[in-house]
Amino acid sequence: MTPGDPGKTALAIGDVALTFADLDQRLARVHGLLRAQGLAEGDRVAAMLPNGLEFFEIGLGAAAARCPVVPVNWHLKRDELTWVVGDSGSRLLVAHADFADTARACADATGCRVLLVGAGYEEARDAAPPVPVATWSPPDYFYFTSGTTGRPRAVERETATPMSGMLEGLAAMWGIRGDDTYLACSPLYHAANGYAYTTMFQGGTVVVLPRWDAREWLRAVERHRVTACFMVPAYFIRLLELPPGEVESHDLSSLRLILHAAAPCPVPVKERVLDLLSHVEIWEFYGATEGGATRISKDDWRAHPGSVGTPWPGVSVSVRDDEGNELPPGVSGRVFIQPPGGQKFRYHNDADKTDRAWSGDAFTVGDVGYLDADGFLYITDRASDMVLRGGVNVYPAEVEAVLQQHPDVVDCAVFGVPDERLGEELQALVEVRRPVAPDALQAYCRERLADFKVPRYVDIVDALPRDPMGKVLKRHLRDQRWAGRGSAVV
Numbered sequence: 001m002t003p004g005d006p007g008k009t010a011l012a013i014g015d016v017a018l019t020f021a022d023l024d025q026r027l028a029r030v031h032g033l034l035r036a037q038g039l040a041e042g043d044r045v046a047a048m049l050p051n052g053l054e055f056f057e058i059g060l061g062a063a064a065a066r067c068p069v070v071p072v073n074w075h076l077k078r079d080e081l082t083w084v085v086g087d088s089g090s091r092l093l094v095a096h097a098d099f100a101d102t103a104r105a106c107a108d109a110t111g112c113r114v115l116l117v118g119a120g121y122e123e124a125r126d127a128a129p130p131v132p133v134a135t136w137s138p139p140d141y142f143y144f145t146s147g148t149t150g151r152p153r154a155v156e157r158e159t160a161t162p163m164s165g166m167l168e169g170l171a172a173m174w175g176i177r178g179d180d181t182y183l184a185c186s187p188l189y190h191a192a193n194g195y196a197y198t199t200m201f202q203g204g205t206v207v208v209l210p211r212w213d214a215r216e217w218l219r220a221v222e223r224h225r226v227t228a229c230f231m232v233p234a235y236f237i238r239l240l241e242l243p244p245g246e247v248e249s250h251d252l253s254s255l256r257l258i259l260h261a262a263a264p265c266p267v268p269v270k271e272r273v274l275d276l277l278s279h280v281e282i283w284e285f286y287g288a289t290e291g292g293a294t295r296i297s298k299d300d301w302r303a304h305p306g307s308v309g310t311p312w313p314g315v316s317v318s319v320r321d322d323e324g325n326e327l328p329p330g331v332s333g334r335v336f337i338q339p340p341g342g343q344k345f346r347y348h349n350d351a352d353k354t355d356r357a358w359s360g361d362a363f364t365v366g367d368v369g370y371l372d373a374d375g376f377l378y379i380t381d382r383a384s385d386m387v388l389r390g391g392v393n394v395y396p397a398e399v400e401a402v403l404q405q406h407p408d409v410v411d412c413a414v415f416g417v418p419d420e421r422l423g424e425e426l427q428a429l430v431e432v433r434r435p436v437a438p439d440a441l442q443a444y445c446r447e448r449l450a451d452f453k454v455p456r457y458v459d460i461v462d463a464l465p466r467d468p469m470g471k472v473l474k475r476h477l478r479d480q481r482w483a484g485r486g487s488a489v490v
Contacts, residue, residue, distance in 0.1 A: 059138075
């Protein structure tokens with residue numbers, strides 16, 4: 001039984017549309033395909049796919065087969081993909097044909113099987129005996145986030161909260177209904193795909209934008225009468241950069257809800273967007289793959305500019321010092337999040353990172369901030385080295401590990417510096433044994449890392465600043481670049 005009217009459009013991309021009945025047939029075939037590939041309940045499926053219909057049919061088909069899905073950033077290179085697939089223990093990798101070489105190299109290294117969308121997947125799916133699904137279930141996603149050693153680590157839930165219950169909670173919190181049309185305009189490998197599934201499981205329609213483009217977003221909202229979407233601040237900036245009057249020339253009257261998160265939104269950008277889309281209910285929220293924390297409406301934001309809001313229903317937020325003591329309003333410290341109902345998570349294969357994250361029933365992802373007298377949270381810095389580039393997490397240790405393999409590199413420091421469009425960009429300061437061009441070091445990284453992890457700025461230095469024990473004072477270097485901005489995050 002589908003969650004929506006069988007004849008209603010469930011998914012649309014470009015001129016292609018699938019009704020709930022069409023999608024039901026697809027996921028039954030995918031269910032059969034996974035069984036034909038030898039997967040059993042609990043076996044993981046890695047999906048390295050751009051935004052498209054296949055992302056959803058594979059997710060729903062895997063859910064029917066009770067196989068968790070590992071969403072993979074399709075920018076990853078061979079070694080990065082091999083780590084994710086190997087560490088997750090995925091038995092099958094479904095990748096787009098554009099990434100065939102990377103996928104096959106990963107298969108050679110890990111022993112997983114490979115299916116390529118656009119080069120055999122469709123034929124295998126259509127030939128598989130369908131396994132009908134009595135009731136749809138949302139996918140059980142196994143998300144990776146940055147690890148303490150620079151390698152990504154997956155977040156595993158220790159408490160069995162049904163995904164269907166989580167989607168119901170999101171629908172209730174944001175008022176998502178069966179008559180909504182949701183525009184998926186951010187990469188589907190991000191956890192924000194949960195809002196697309198929330199809409200679908202309420203019986204609504206999901207429209208997919210293959211990639212972000214401000215003008216395509218405007219056309220899609222107008223054409224499909226979109227009511228809701230999730231965005232990141234970089235998308236707001238692109239809209240604001242369009243020629244005067246272009247946004248207003250489109251009929252956006254159907255749009256009622258925009259959720260935004262993933263990176264801090266500069267106050268001037270938020271003010272302009274609220275004015276530009278004054279008829280839309282724009283909510284900002286703060287959290288991580290590990291769990292949601294706070295949210296703020298546009299009216300509350302105008303009263304508390306720069307804040308990320310007050311806790312989600314059932315969630316508690318506190319700010320603590322290094323000894324774990326709660327701090328009074330206005331005093332900055334580490335932000336801790338206490339999930340509802342004693343929910344817990346652990347980092348897959350990383351007990352040390354798990355132990356450092358938790359303090360009793362609350363966890364931290366290393367963000368620094370303060371609560372005001374009204375209980376509104378402000379994020380001012382990060383205690384960790386993590387860089388948020390356009391809403392995507394980058395862990396500098398991973399980049400440093402690659403640079404340090406270069407035969408001419410003695411040592412290096414990689415950190416985030418302010419960027420007006422992306423919030424942060426990567427800066428690398430490098431000590432070398434012999435002369436080497438910065439662009440040669442960038443090319444070396446580009447061969448081994450996804451493009452978004454390649455430092456935009458590379459400077460050769462005589463010596464990096466160090467403490468008496470010889471450790472590079474990276475925090476000092478970062479603070480120099482952020483001085484005078486009032487906040488160490490954009």
